Amino acid sequence: MFVTDEQSFLPTNPFAEPTTTTASSNTTHHGTDDDMIDIDFRNSNNDKLNNGVMNVDLVNTHYDDFQTIDWLKDLMRDRFRHRLLRAKTHNSLINKLLMYHDAWSGWLCVLLVGLSAGVIAGVIDIGTNWISHLKHGICLNAFWLNREQCCWASRNLQYTSVNTEECTEWFTWPQVFGLYGTGFGRDLLSYIMYIFWSTIFATFAVLLVKVFAPYACGSGIPEIKTILGGFIIRGYLGKWTLLIKSIGMMCATSAGLILGKEGPFVHIACCCGNIFSYLFPKYGRNEAKKREILSAAAAAGVSVAFGAPIGGVLFSLEEISYYFPYKTLWRSFFCAMVGALVVRSINPYGNGHDIQFSIDYSVPWASFELLPFIILGILGGLWGAFFIKTNIWWSRVRKNSRLGKYTTLEVVGLALITAIIIYPNPYTRMSMSELIKRLVSQCRVGDMIDLCDYPGSPFISGTSKGSVGLAGPGVHRAIWQLFFALIVQVLLVTFTIGTKVPSGIIIPSMSIGAITGRIIGIITEQLAIQNPTFILFRHDCSKDENCVTPALYAIVGACAFLGGVSKMTISLVVIMFELTGGLTYIVPLMAAAMTAKWIGDSFVRGGIYDAHIELNGYPFLDNKEEFNFTTIAAEVMRPRPEQQTSLAFLTQNGMTFSDIESLLKETTHTLYPVVVTREHPYVVGQIQRRDLQVVLRSQKMHRYRLSSSVIQFTSPAEAAQNSDYESDSRSDQRLTTNTEVIRIGNLLDQAPIIVTDQTPMETVIDLFRKLGLRQAFVTRNGRLRGIITKKDILRHIHQMSSHNTETAYYDN
Amino acid sequence: MFVTDEQSFLPTNPFAEPTTTTASSNTTHHGTDDDMIDIDFRNSNNDKLNNGVMNVDLVNTHYDDFQTIDWLKDLMRDRFRHRLLRAKTHNSLINKLLMYHDAWSGWLCVLLVGLSAGVIAGVIDIGTNWISHLKHGICLNAFWLNREQCCWASRNLQYTSVNTEECTEWFTWPQVFGLYGTGFGRDLLSYIMYIFWSTIFATFAVLLVKVFAPYACGSGIPEIKTILGGFIIRGYLGKWTLLIKSIGMMCATSAGLILGKEGPFVHIACCCGNIFSYLFPKYGRNEAKKREILSAAAAAGVSVAFGAPIGGVLFSLEEISYYFPYKTLWRSFFCAMVGALVVRSINPYGNGHDIQFSIDYSVPWASFELLPFIILGILGGLWGAFFIKTNIWWSRVRKNSRLGKYTTLEVVGLALITAIIIYPNPYTRMSMSELIKRLVSQCRVGDMIDLCDYPGSPFISGTSKGSVGLAGPGVHRAIWQLFFALIVQVLLVTFTIGTKVPSGIIIPSMSIGAITGRIIGIITEQLAIQNPTFILFRHDCSKDENCVTPALYAIVGACAFLGGVSKMTISLVVIMFELTGGLTYIVPLMAAAMTAKWIGDSFVRGGIYDAHIELNGYPFLDNKEEFNFTTIAAEVMRPRPEQQTSLAFLTQNGMTFSDIESLLKETTHTLYPVVVTREHPYVVGQIQRRDLQVVLRSQKMHRYRLSSSVIQFTSPAEAAQNSDYESDSRSDQRLTTNTEVIRIGNLLDQAPIIVTDQTPMETVIDLFRKLGLRQAFVTRNGRLRGIITKKDILRHIHQMSSHNTETAYYDN
Secondary structure, three states: OOOOOOHHHOOOOOOOOOOOOOOOOOOOOOOHHHHHHHHHHHHOOOOOOOOOOOOOOOOOOOOOOOOEOOHHHHHHHHHHHHHHHHHHOOOOHHHHHHHHHHHHHHHHHHHHHHHHHHHHHHHHHHHHHHHHHHOOEEEOOOOOOOHHHHHHHHHOOOOOOOOOOOOOOEEEHHHHOOOOOOOHHHHHHHHHHHHHHHHHHHHHHHHHHHHHOHHHOEOOHHHHHHHHOOEOOOOOOOHHHHHHHHHHHHHHHHOOOOOEOHHHHHHHHHHHHHHHHOOOHHHHOOHHHHHHHHHHHHHHHHHHHHOOHHHHHHHHHHHHOOOOOHHHHHHHHHHHHHHHHHHHHHOOOOOOOOOOOOOOOOOOOOHHHHHHHHHHHHHHHHHHHHHHHHHHHHHHHHHHOHHHHOHHHHHHHHHHHHHHHHOOOHHHHOOHHHHHHHHOOOOOOOOOOHHHOOOOOOOOOOOOOOOOOOOOHHHHHHHHHHHHHHHHHHHHHHHHOOOOOEOEOHHHHHHHHHHHHHHHHHHHHHHHHHOOOOHHHHOOOOOOOOOOOHHHHHHHHHHHHHHHHHOOOHHHHHHHHHHHOOOOOHHHHHHHHHHHHHHHHHHOOOOHHHHHHHHHOOOOOOOOOOOOOOOEHHHHOEOOOOOOOOOOOEEOOOEEHHHHHHHHHHOOOOEEEEEOOOOOOEEEEEEEHHHHHHHHHHHHHHOOOOOOOEEEOOOHHHHHHOHHHHHHOOHHHHOOOOOOEEEOHHHOEOOOOEEEOOOEHHHHHHHHHHHOOOEEEEEEOOEEEEEEEHHHHHHHHHHHHHHOHHHHHHHO | OOOOOOHHHOOOOOOOOOOOOOOOOOOOOOOHHHHHHHHHHHHOOOOOOOOOOOOOOOOOOOOOOOOEOOHHHHHHHHHHHHHHHHHHOOOOHHHHHHHHHHHHHHHHHHHHHHHHHHHHHHHHHHHHHHHHHHOOEEEOOOOOOOHHHHHHHHHOOOOOOOOOOOOOOEEEHHHHOOOOOOOHHHHHHHHHHHHHHHHHHHHHHHHHHHHHOHHHOEOOHHHHHHHHOOEOOOOOOOHHHHHHHHHHHHHHHHOOOOOEOHHHHHHHHHHHHHHHHOOOHHHHOOHHHHHHHHHHHHHHHHHHHHOOHHHHHHHHHHHHOOOOOHHHHHHHHHHHHHHHHHHHHHOOOOOOOOOOOOOOOOOOOOHHHHHHHHHHHHHHHHHHHHHHHHHHHHHHHHHHOHHHHOHHHHHHHHHHHHHHHHOOOHHHHOOHHHHHHHHOOOOOOOOOOHHHOOOOOOOOOOOOOOOOOOOOHHHHHHHHHHHHHHHHHHHHHHHHOOOOOEOEOHHHHHHHHHHHHHHHHHHHHHHHHHOOOOHHHHOOOOOOOOOOOHHHHHHHHHHHHHHHHHOOOHHHHHHHHHHHOOOOOHHHHHHHHHHHHHHHHHHOOOOHHHHHHHHHOOOOOOOOOOOOOOOEHHHOOEOOOOOOOOOOOEEOOOEEHHHHHHHHHHOOOOEEEEEOOOOOOEEEEEEEHHHHHHHHHHHHHHOOOOOOOEEEOOOHHHHHHOHHHHHHOOHHHHOOOOOOEEEOHHHOEOOOOEEEOOOEHHHHHHHHHHHOOOEEEEEEOOEEEEEEEHHHHHHHHHHHHHHOHHHHHHHO
C-alpha cells in the first residue's frame, strides 16, 4: 500500500527514521501567540488587501549579491504596495497626494534620468574634446579651453576648423618648448609628446578604474543585459562606477586607444537610472520595478550617444531589456527624448559629438549598387565573426594566463603601441568619430584633401554633381593610407576591447566599416568611370554624370560592420535612419544590415554582448532566442531519477523543530517545497529558507523543548481534513499525545508554479522566461518528483546548444 | 480512508456507480493492433523527433469558427514540423533546398505582403482621387482620367493645381449639361450633382458590402486585434473581404462621408497577409505562426497609409499585435519598408496620398506655446472621451433598436445629409486629407486664400518670416467657416463610424484636431500680436517678427485628437515624427499626445478599438493592461465549489467505452482532464474531445462488445506501478477478469498546465496571456479541483473591472 519506488524523496536529514516526539493537534499552545506576532507581522491587518495567499513582504526583499531575482514575487509585491496605498487614499488628503506622487514617480524618475544622462554625455563630450586637444598643444592663456575655443577667444573669430589654420593663443607642444617653425625636430617632439600624453591618459584611466571602481571597465552592456534579465550585481550601477567610468572614458578615448564611448554611455545612463530610482521607493526597493527604470535609462544612453531617441528605445527593446511592458516603452521614449534634447542644447555645434551625419548626397543610389552594398554586408558579417571569435579567444587567454595579473601594464603598453602606430597616419591620428565624419562626407568644391583629388572633375566650375572623373594620385595615396588604417584598427581593437578601461565597440566597428566602405566605394566609382558601357553600369551611369557616391558606401559599411559585431537588426537600421535622416538610403542600409547579420550568424550565433555574457558565465536566460529541444522536464529536474541524491522537502504536519534545523544545516537552497506527507508527496506549497530561519530564531529565544516541537503548516481544520493521509503515515499516532505545535501556515506560499514531468522543456523555458521564475516544481500524477531552477535551465540550454550547434543557422 | 468531501468530482455521466465490466491488465488484446494504427498515426515513426509527450498533429489543426487558438500547442506543432524537416535534410538535396525554402519563406511571404499592400494602397489612392473628381465633373475625351490628368493630357501642361484654373477637356457637370458660365442655376446644378453622386457612391459602397462581404465594414482594427489575440473569424481576412473593402473604401471616401481610409488599410494589408500565408504551409496551416505574418501585415498597413514604416511597426507592436517575437519585429519592419517604398514609387507626386506634411516653418516654437499645446492635448482627450462614449452609445442604439434593420438606408440617408451639409462650406467640401494638408501649411507669399489674409503682413517684399500682422477679414471669415466645419465633422463622424461601410476614424480625428489646432493657433497668434508686452509673450515675441505659426498648431491638434481617440502613445508620436521629419517639433507633439491620453483615460479607459471590442464582446485578453486583483484561482475556476455542478473528467484506467460515450454526449468541452482514479483525482494528463471521438468511431467499426471495453491511458507497466491507487478503488477487482482493453495512452497529452487553487489571479492571467493558454487545471495538494478557461478569465476580468472602475485611473 505504501509507495516504495520513490526513494528519491527521502529528505537529506539524518532523521530518516521518524522521531519519537509527539504532538496533539488540539493542544492549546500556551505562549505561542506572542511568538506568532514575530512571524506574523507581514499580513498583520492587510489580509483583505492581500490575496491571503502570498506572503507579500512590504519591506525590501533583500537579494544577495549575484542572486537572480524572482520577478513574479517582486511584481506581486508592487501590486500589493499599490493596493495598500490606494486603500489609504480615502483617509486623508496627504495620502491622496502620496497616491498621485506614486502615479507620477515613474515619469519624474525617467525625467531626472534623461536630464542627467544628457548632461553627463554633454560634459563627457566637451571633456574628451579638451583632453584630446591636449595631446597636441595647450591654450597658454586659458588651459581649460580646447583649441577651437582658444582660437575663438583670442581672435574673436567664428568657429575655426582645427585642421586649417593656426591661431596665436594656441601653442603646440614644440611651440611651448620654444620650437617654432617646421622641421624634423619639431615633428619628432610632437610625436613624442603625443605618445607621452596618450600613455599618461591611459595610465590614469586604468589606475582610476582599478583603484576606485573595478566595475567601470568594458562597455558594461553584457552586464546590464544580465542585470536587466534579473540578476543582482551590487555596485555595478553605483555612483562610484558612474563617476569613474565618466572620467575614465574621457581619458581612454583621448589616449587614442581604439575604443568608443557610445557603448559605455548605456552603462552611465543605467547608473543614473539606478541612483535616481532610490529617490522613489516604488522603484528603488523593488528589483523588478527598478528594471523598468533601467530599461528606460538604457534607451536614454543610446539616445544621447547617437541623438537617436527612437533608435535608443528600439535598442533597449531589442538588445538590452528583458521585462519591457508597454507603458515602459512610452516612458523610455520620453526618457530618451529628454536625453537627446539636453545633449543637443548643451552642445549645439555638435563639435564633440560628431556621430551625426549630415547627408546631402547629390546623386541618388542606383540599383546596381546593391551588389557592392551586399558585399559590404558580407564583409561586415565576416568582420563580426572574426572580431567576436578573436576577442573572446584573447579574453580567455587573458583570463587563464599570467597576463591577467598585469592588466595595468597591458593597458599602458597597448596605449604606447597604439600611439606609436597611429600617429604617422593622418587617418588614424584623428579621432575615430572625426574619421567617420570625414569618410561619410561627399567631396565638394574646394576640398583640398587627398580623398577628393579628382583632377578631371569639373569642380572648379561649381556646376557638377558629385565627384566626377578619374582618381588622381591623392586618392590613390588616400586609399593606401586608409587600408593601413584599416589593418591597424582591426588589429588593435581586438586586443583593446576587454582591457580594464571603459571601452565600447560601436565606434571602432563603424570606423572600420566606414573605411572599408569608402575604399569599396572608390573602387566601384573608378570601375564605373572606366567601364561606363559595362552591363552593370550602362543603365545608370553616363559619361558626364557620376553615379557612385563613395561617401554613401562609408555609411553603409559602418552600418554593416556594426551589424556584424552587435547583431542588431531593427534598432541598427533605425539608428542609422535617424543619423542620416530620411528614407532615401534605408534600402542600402537594410540590405547591408540583413546580409551582415545572416553571414555573421552562420559563423557565430549572437552578438559580441552575448559572447561576453557566455564568456563570463552570467546567468542570463535569453528571451529572444527560440529553442527547439526534444527534452522534457523529467530530464532536467533535480534530483535526477537515475542519481541517488534525494530531494529536500518539508512535510506539512509531521516535521519537528530539529528536523527542520538539520535540513537547513545540510542544504543551502533558498526555498523548500512543502508536501502532504513523506509517503504522499503532493505539493502543498513552498517556504523560503529565510522564513524558516526567522521561525527557528524566534522560537529559540522563547522555548526550551526545541527539538520536540512540531511545526505545522496547516490550520487545525485543514489538518483534520487531510487526516486521510495522516492515517496512512506513522506520524498519525504522534499527534495524539500532548506536545508543542507551532503553526506557521501564514509563511507558506501556497502558489508555487508546478509543471508535469512530461512537459517539453520548450514550454518550461517559456514559462521561466515569460514569468521570470526562479524555480518550478516537477510533479507526476500530482506527486513531487523534483525541482527545476533557473540555473538548471541555463545549464540545460548550454548543454543542448553545444551538442547541436549546426542547427543554429536554420533557427534564425 | 476515502475522501468524502470531494463530491464535486463526480463526473456528469449517469454511471456514477462503477460498472461491472472487468478487464485484465495483462490480457493479450487480439485484434487491437490493427485499430491502434488508426489512432497511432501521428507519432508513427517520428518518436525520436517528437518529445514523445505531446501529440503533435502535423496536419492542420482545424479550429472551428469563433474559437480561441491554443498558442502553446500551435507553436509546439511548428517546432515539431521544423524538427521533422531538419531530420530529413541529410537525405537528399531536395530536402535541403526545402529546408532553405522553409527558412526563407517568412521573408518571402512578408515581401509579397508588403508589395501587394503597397500596390493596393496605390491603386486605392488613384481610384479615390478619380471617383472624388467625378462628383464635380468628367473628362469627356477620356473618362478614366481624373481632373489633373485630364488637364495635363489635353494641355500638355505640367501638373496643374485643381483649384486655380480651368482646362478645356475637363467638363464640370453643368458644362456637360450645357450650362456654361456662372450663375445661380449652374451652382445649384453643381450642388445637386454633388449630392446625387455622393448618394450613388455611398449606396454602391453599402450594397457591395452587404451583398458580398459583410465583414468589409468598419475599420476592422478591433476584429484584427481580436484575431491576432488568438481568435478565429473565418472569412474576415478573405479575398472577397479584400476586394470589396478596397472598392467600398474608394466609394465611401469619395461619397464625402466623414470617414478615413487609413484604418481600413490595416485590414486590407492583413487580408493580403492571410491570403499569401496560404502559399506557405508553415504559416497558412498554423494559426499561431500565421499571426506572425498578420502582425507584419498590420505594420505594412499603417506604413502604406502614412508612409511611416517605423511608426507602422510600433503601431503593430503597441496597438494591434499580441504575440510579437523579436524576429517578427525585424520582418515586420522589412514588410512595412517594402510597402512604403512601393506606394511611393506608384504615386510619386503623392497627389492622392496627401498625408505627408512637408513642414518647413520659418519660426521655431517658443516655450510659452507649450500652454496652448497642452490645451490642445486636453481638448483632444475630451474629444476622445466624447467620441468614444457617443459612438458606443449610438452603436448600442443601432444594435438594439429597429434601426439595425435599415443599415443600407442609414448609410444612404447619412450620405445625403452629409452631402447637403458639407457642400456649401469650402473647408468641408474638400476632402479631409486636403483640408489637413491646407491647415498644416504655413501662409506664404502670394497665398490668396482667406486663411492667409493678413493685410499688414510684409509678404510682398518676400523677406518676412511667417505671417506677421493682424488678421484681416478673410481670416475672421475662415475661422467661422472652420468652426462650422468642426461642428459638422464632429456630429457627422460620430454617426458615420460604425455604419456598414468601410470607415476609419484616423483621418476624421486628425481633421477635427487640425481645425481646432488652427483656430487656437490663430487666436494665440492674434493675442501675441495685440499684447506683445504680456508676460507670456514678452520673452519670445517682438513687434517685427511673429512668434506663432498657426499651422504648427494644426499638426499638434491632429496629433492630440488622434491620441485622444486611439490612445496610442509612442507609435502616434513616431508616426507624426515620420510625417513631419525631424526632432524639432517632437516636444510639442509629445506634450499634446501625453496630455490627450491622460485626460482621455480619466474619462474612458482604453481607445476606440478597445471600446468596440468590448461592445461586440470579442474574447480578447488584453496583454498590455495590468490587473490588480485580490482574487485567487479557486474563486474563478469551474465548477465553483459552492455550486453543485460537477467536473467532467476521465480516469486513467477505469472507464469503459460507454462511460466515455455518454460523457461526450452530455458535455461539450473540447478537452477533458484525465486523473488517476475517481477517489484520487491527481492529474495525469488531458485529452482532446476530437481524439476521443476518433477512438470511439474507429472502435465502433471493428467491435461488437463496445460498452464493456475498458479504455486505459497507461501502459501495462505503468498500470502496475500505479497499483497502489487501484487497490484502493473498486476497479481493482475488475481488472482480473478477461475483458477487452484499449490503450490510447499515445493520445494523452501528459503536459497540461497546472496551477494551485491558491494562485493569485494576477499570476493566472499572466500565465494565460504570456503562454497563450486555452485552459489550465486547478489543483489543491495535487488533487484536481477545477478548470479555468480563457473565457472564465475574460468573464472574471469583466466582473472585476465593472466593480471597481475608479481604480482604473491610477493603474496608468
